[in-house]
Amino acid sequence: MLRTVNRLVVGLVGLILVVVGGSVLAVGLGAPPPSWWIYDGRHDVLLSRADRYRWRDEGWWWPVVIAVLAVCVLLALWWLVAQLRRHRLSEVLVDTGDGEGALLRGRALEGVLVSEAESLDGVERAGAVLTGRRSTPRVRAGLVLQPHAEPGAALQQFSEEALGHARDSAGLAALPAEVRLRAVKHRAERVS
């Protein structure tokens, strides 16, 4: 959701900049503009006084300008805050099977995932964050591999053991996960 909005808005702003900047550049360098375009030659100006005073005497002009700017400010503020905030699931709904439900604290499940991942062969450190909805949680995990660990095997173990156990113990049908693997920085050492 947020990533879609980010890419759409960033692309839209980029498109506006390219169209405006490119057209000013083209007209300014002498390309003949089409008759309907806002600039009619290289001696035109960016924003003439006549353009600026055009609607100034209309009663609706300033309220509309102020409203549009206010909407811009609010949307930009919301968008900025959305970048800084990380969505994190606080609790997971556990279906107990008897028509009741139980709530599992998200931090608890994250902690279990991390400690189980760190106990695996070849994993030095791990991190996990739950996202998604509380009935269909998702996991974002990061593993830091020990020297001489095999990434494919470590991932396989993590998927089957840590993720599998977390999924089964919370009674979830599925626990989709996104895992990033890194390695501990270490010097090359000669094995003799």
Next chain:
Amino acid sequence: MSEPTRPLPVVEREQGGPGQFDQSGSAATYKGLPTVEGAGRTGRFWSARRIPAALVAIVILGGSGILLYDIAAVRAGHSAMQWRRALARELADRPLDDVWVLTGAGVAAALGLWLIVLAATPGLRAVLPMRRTHPDVRAGLHRDAAAMVLRDRAMEVSGVQSVRVRMKRSKAEVRAVSHFRQLDDVRADLDRVIGETVKGLGLTATPGLSVRVARPGKKG
């Protein structure tokens, strides 16, 4: 323009047993860990583009906020700020072929192109997507980690004194220095060991290899 969503592969979630792995047409050449079918093209990780979005948001917020403040102040009877009067004068006086207008337009167009590129490309070039061994798990291996694994394995080949590995997006470059044994033997061993290791990384696209072995440089 922008490609907002990454294509989510449709993964069959039947409990079909091993039969579902038997379809032909998988691009994977390596038969080690079972790969979930339909995940042959899991594709890249798509960045959320938080930093560019935050910067664009700050610029929009700052620009429209200051303008709003000044317009409201003028409506309330104060006089406009100096910069706004100067800006209006410049905008009305400078023709389009003025060098500053052209420079500004060029910068704006370049910035716009950059933003479009950011919006349309996946980013996260340092994360190599891994094969799906489990239908629910998407994994990526950091390039540095892949290079380090290859380096560690290469150091185990006898005759290798030191080794440098550069991991590119689709190619691993191994530069080894060998202080004993025939260079050809060392190279053959390295080829074999690195080839196996690269497959063991479990990446969706097995990177190509370039292995070079040299003698240590003479001192003095």
